[in-house]
Amino acid sequence: MNHHKYIEHEFSLSFKHRLFFTEDCLNSQDETLSQLLSPPASGKAKCLFFIDNGVHANHPKITNRIQQYINKYSHQLTLAGPIEIVESGEHLKNNPRHMEPILQSINDAKLCRQSYVIAIGGGALLDTIGFGAAMSHRGIRHIRIATTTLAQADSAIGVKNGINAFEKKNYLGTFACPWAVINDASFLPTLSDEDWISGFSEAVKVALLKDKDFYYALSKNAALIQSRNAEIAHRVISQSAYLHFDHIVAGGDPFELMTARPLDFGHWSAHKLEQMTNYELKHGHAVAIGLALDLTYANKKGWLNNAPYQDIISCLKNLGFNLYHPAMCRTNELFNGLQEFQEHLGGNLTISMINDIGNSFDVHEIDLAIMEQSIKALKLLADHKVE
Numbered sequence: 001m002n003h004h005k006y007i008e009h010e011f012s013l014s015f016k017h018r019l020f021f022t023e024d025c026l027n028s029q030d031e032t033l034s035q036l037l038s039p040p041a042s043g044k045a046k047c048l049f050f051i052d053n054g055v056h057a058n059h060p061k062i063t064n065r066i067q068q069y070i071n072k073y074s075h076q077l078t079l080a081g082p083i084e085i086v087e088s089g090e091h092l093k094n095n096p097r098h099m100e101p102i103l104q105s106i107n108d109a110k111l112c113r114q115s116y117v118i119a120i121g122g123g124a125l126l127d128t129i130g131f132g133a134a135m136s137h138r139g140i141r142h143i144r145i146a147t148t149t150l151a152q153a154d155s156a157i158g159v160k161n162g163i164n165a166f167e168k169k170n171y172l173g174t175f176a177c178p179w180a181v182i183n184d185a186s187f188l189p190t191l192s193d194e195d196w197i198s199g200f201s202e203a204v205k206v207a208l209l210k211d212k213d214f215y216y217a218l219s220k221n222a223a224l225i226q227s228r229n230a231e232i233a234h235r236v237i238s239q240s241a242y243l244h245f246d247h248i249v250a251g252g253d254p255f256e257l258m259t260a261r262p263l264d265f266g267h268w269s270a271h272k273l274e275q276m277t278n279y280e281l282k283h284g285h286a287v288a289i290g291l292a293l294d295l296t297y298a299n300k301k302g303w304l305n306n307a308p309y310q311d312i313i314s315c316l317k318n319l320g321f322n323l324y325h326p327a328m329c330r331t332n333e334l335f336n337g338l339q340e341f342q343e344h345l346g347g348n349l350t351i352s353m354i355n356d357i358g359n360s361f362d363v364h365e366i367d368l369a370i371m372e373q374s375i376k377a378l379k380l381l382a383d384h385k386v387e
């Protein structure tokens with residue numbers, strides 16, 4: 001008798017990704033949230049809120065407003081536990097122990113898989129709370145209310161979460177499609193100038209990969225964005241969000257099973273620089289440097305012409321980004337970022353490059369001597385010299 005047996009069957013699941021743009025979703029007249037929070041067959045929808053302390057400090061009435069909102073819809077909603085204020089920023093993601101109180105609160109609130117974990121904050125908070133929600137009961141419905149330009153233009157729209165571990169960005173995490181993402185414009189005015197510009201490097205990135213007209217509109221308005229022109233900024237954030245959203249739902253690889261990860265253009269060095277600077281360099285600012293570095297490399301390799309290259313460098317500078325950081329001179333350490341990037345994705349090293357605005361392609365090896373020259377060129381540029 002043969003004891004070796006084998007059975008195989010392919011199956012697939014469908015997901016629904018929802019993205020809303022609102023002006024003040026905690027106003028009890030706004031039904032975006034209440035319509036998303038459908039109650040189970042019997043009883044009310046249990047909601048647990050986590051708020052970024054940066055949001056709370058700048059919007060101190062937020063807890064009262066949440067309470068009022070729940071009261072208005074009390075026939076269908078209930079607060080399952082105290083509204084938690086979480087000290088956020090990258091340090092939140094840097095220590096797995098920070099997950100414990102979050103998981104404890106979710107447990108204490110006796111949430112079920114039809115309850116809602118609602119996070120209001122920047123990318124670091126959304127990544128952390130999203131991870132907690134994904135682990136609890138193997139996945140509780142999770143709503144992300146994004147409050148930074150970076151979260152609205154990019155990170156909240158992703159179908160993944162995570163925290164940093166073993167000195168690597170996002171080492172622990174899962175792929176999980178949120179129940180919904182809400183980009184609420186009313187939070188953005190209170191961002192610091194540094195956090196305000198942060199999201200626009202991701203907008204430049206996705207424009208360079210996918211949309212030439214969008215790139216030139218962004219480039220033309222870069223200085224106005226830096227000076228916080230809200231109308232132009234919102235348009236750019238929305239278009240960036242749409243392009244990220246479209247990549248996830250229509251790009252064919254939402255859970256990144258393949259080795260190419262186009263949306264991580266400029267990110268191999270960005271992630272490494274964040275870690276090398278002890279996360280002093282913020283993600284969006286590191287991405288601006290990472291883009292400038294790979295674009296300089298593409299220009300030196302003869303892939304990207306001088307005119308678009310110069311335009312992109314000016315655009316990033318006009319947005320207010322520095323395109324060099326002293327940590328970049330530790331090249332050996334920086335170049336480990338290439339290996340770590342490959343290790344993360346598996347398979348061959350695959351780095352996205354562009355040969356024109358809106359036109360990307362993959363490369364599988366990097367000439368380190370030319371990359372080193374590219375770093376030097378950015379240093380010269382930062383010293384106001386032209387190479």
Ligand SMILES: NC(=O)c1ccc[n+]([C@@H]2O[C@H](COP(=O)([O-])OP(=O)(O)OC[C@H]3O[C@@H](n4cnc5c(N)ncnc54)[C@H](O)[C@@H]3O)[C@@H](O)[C@H]2O)c1
Pocket residue numbers: 052053054055058088089090093121122123124125127147148149150151154155156157158159160161162169187188189190191192195198282283284
């Ligand atoms: N999951 C993904 O797909 C994905 C994609 C890109 C980036 N990310 C991650 O996103 C993180 C960066 O996100 P970020 O740039 O939003 O930074 P952040 O979350 O650290 O927020 C920046 C600062 O702004 C404060 N803040 C948030 N909203 C505010 C508001 N409305 N007013 C005043 N202050 C406010 C926060 O408290 C924090 O101090 C990184 O960890 C990055 O790895 C994740």
Ligand SMILES: [Zn+2]
Pocket residue numbers: 154202267283287
């Ligand atoms: Zn990014």
